[in-house]
Amino acid sequence: MNDDRDAALARAVRLREQGETERARGELLALTDRYPEDAEIAYQTAWAHDKLELEAEAVPYYERALSTPGLTAQDRHGAFLGLGSTYRVLGRHERSLETLRRGLEEFPDDPALRVFAAMALYNAGEHHESVTTLLKVVAATSGDPGVHGHRRAIEHYADDLDAFH
Known part of the structure; x- marks a missing residue:
């Protein structure tokens, strides 16, 4: 350089x-x-x-x-997050989701990208998928003992939000 x-x-x-x-x-x-x-x-x-x-x-x-x-991979991650978030702020929810999903293709387990995708899903009217995504991120990343102790149940219900048993 x-x-x-x-x-x-x-x-x-x-x-x-x-x-x-x-x-x-x-x-x-x-x-x-x-x-x-x-x-x-x-x-x-x-x-x-x-x-x-x-x-x-x-x-x-x-x-x-x-x-x-x-x-770099770190900057690429930041660019996906920044652009996806920026599209969301601008009300371009489909572009936001598209960008964040592209980011998740490269960084599939990244909690920040998943949370921003959940917000964009919510804004796009995809409330079920939004909540499911957030619950899975919380279950996977929370250090709270109560959440950690119920991780399997949270993950189960995240996949079937309408289950009551």
Whole structure:
């Protein structure tokens, strides 16, 4: 990679992390002009837009990040989560579900992707699948002793919410 690019990207990320998101956004936009096919820069640019509640402006950067090679698995995961969540906030529930499901194809057991998919399912009117998904995530990830002690029952009823026995 290019040392100038790496230093500029690191500086912009640091600015975002320090709460100077508007400044970070400006630097990231300049970097996207210089490196339009750079997935990492596109992802960081999307993230800065999201942090500033500029969701609609974030979408093309998330899409570019996911369609261009070069993201680490962690950043790819973050891009699926960010884009899926952003589509949901924008009321584009089917696109949100599509994106989160693509993310789950790559990261099938990821609880965060599953929870965001459950929210999108709820918004899309798929209440049964939404609750089922949430119950399974709770059963699998909760450290609460009461939940853990009833994990098998929760998993059973998650598959058959209408069962009463």
